[in-house]
Amino acid sequence: MKTSILIIYTGGTIGMVKDPxxxxxxxxxxxxxxxxxxxLNDFGFELTTKSFDPLIDSSNLNPEVWIKIAEMIKxxxxxxxxxxxxxxxxxxxxxxxxxxxxxxxxxxxxxxxGSQLPIGMLRTDGKENLITAVEIAADYKDGKALVPxxxxxxxxxxxxxNRTTKHNxxxxxxxxxxxxxxxxxxxxxxxxxxTSIQKASGEMFAININLDTNIAILKMFxxxxxxxxxxxxxxxxxxxxxxxxxxxxxxxTDAWFVSAIKKAIGRGIIVYNxxxxxxxxxxxGLYETSVELRDIGVVSGHDITTEAAITKLMFLLGQNLExxxxxxxxxKSIKGELCQ
Ligand code: ASP
Numbered sequence: 001m002k003t004s005i006l007i008i009y010t011g012g013t014i015g016m017v018k019d020p021x022x023x024x025x026x027x028x029x030x031x032x033x034x035x036x037x038x039x040l041n042d043f044g045f046e047l048t049t050k051s052f053d054p055l056i057d058s059s060n061l062n063p064e065v066w067i068k069i070a071e072m073i074k075x076x077x078x079x080x081x082x083x084x085x086x087x088x089x090x091x092x093x094x095x096x097x098x099x100x101x102x103x104x105x106x107x108x109x110x111x112x113x114g115s116q117l118p119i120g121m122l123r124t125d126g127k128e129n130l131i132t133a134v135e136i137a138a139d140y141k142d143g144k145a146l147v148p149x150x151x152x153x154x155x156x157x158x159x160x161x162n163r164t165t166k167h168n169x170x171x172x173x174x175x176x177x178x179x180x181x182x183x184x185x186x187x188x189x190x191x192x193x194x195t196s197i198q199k200a201s202g203e204m205f206a207i208n209i210n211l212d213t214n215i216a217i218l219k220m221f222x223x224x225x226x227x228x229x230x231x232x233x234x235x236x237x238x239x240x241x242x243x244x245x246x247x248x249x250x251x252x253t254d255a256w257f258v259s260a261i262k263k264a265i266g267r268g269i270i271v272y273n274x275x276x277x278x279x280x281x282x283x284x285g286l287y288e289t290s291v292e293l294r295d296i297g298v299v300s301g302h303d304i305t306t307e308a309a310i311t312k313l314m315f316l317l318g319q320n321l322e323x324x325x326x327x328x329x330x331x332k333s334i335k336g337e338l339c340q
Contacts, residue, residue, distance in 0.1 A: 014114045043138070052065075066098040084112075087114050097162040099112075101208075103150060107148045115130075154172075224252070248280065273300055316330065
């Protein structure tokens with residue numbers, strides 16, 4: 001039987017064309033993509049495409065889109081060997097992170113990709129990304145998918161999705177995984193880093209689409225003032241805040257700052273400490289400037305990305321768990337998103 005791949009096109013630069021009147025890029029009909037890449041037929045796979053309607057620039061994305069992707073994968077899970085999700089680069093790391101939490105017991109590849117230049121342009125990176133993503137989604141050995149994970153393929157690397165960050169708005173290497181090894185390197189051959197790829201559980205695949213968006217990010221900067229901090233912690237209905245701290249998880253030791261966090265934790269708000277540094281880990285207690293955070297109950301995000309922290313919080317808050325249970329799961333890896 002032919003290998004079958006479902007390509008889900010959500011929007012993004014890869015399928016964009018220039019609006020003749022405005023001169024700006026806008027999403028276009030998905031048929032356009034396959035016309036541009038007839039080489040895909042050479043694989044001999046059965047390729048099916050499903051397009052979002054309307055197509056979205058990923059800067060307009062919201063969690064409804066994640067639910068739609070999860071449901072499309074669920075509805076088609078049995079019929080296909082692998083899935084390619086074409087997505088705008090701007091929020092691809094958020095989406096790949098969210099899906100990693102929402103898809104349970106994944107036994108097939110879900111490969112996100114997109115491009116920096118539209119597929120219809122001469123120097124496009126979209127063709128190569130799409131072709132390689134399809135090849136990876138179809139790669140099986142002894143009946144088992146080589147990468148049964150939600151991952152991101154860009155330029156010549158395959159990353160664990162919930163470890164990625166968009167780090168480049170200009171060059172073709174738009175994504176990077178600072179704290180976790182590449183899952184594969186793409187050259188003449190595709191070299192899989194088998195020891196870094198998650199193994200499928202073999203349990204029944206399911207999706208979990210309950211998300212809670214009552215969260216906020218508070219990024220530290222020298223000069224941050226009490227009114228700003230108070231305003232954030234007092235948002236109506238707020239359930240959790242990611243604090244983006246300096247270095248190894250450090251923040252000001254000013255009494256008003258620590259007290260604002262302490263009061264928020266006292267009101268049941270979860271505070272999750274994530275470093276502003278793209279690489280490295282939070283280590284509360286290493287410096288005096290993080291000892292108090294640890295002691296008042298701030299939860300360590302270790303080496304998690306902000307994208308994974310935000311989506312993990314939405315996911316855990318959506319599960320109707322006790323606060324202690326949520327904190328327990330925040331502190332450990334549930335889908336390979338952090339190392340302790
Ligand atoms: N704004 C576009 C998007 O994220 C950029 C891209 O696709 O690269 O949808």
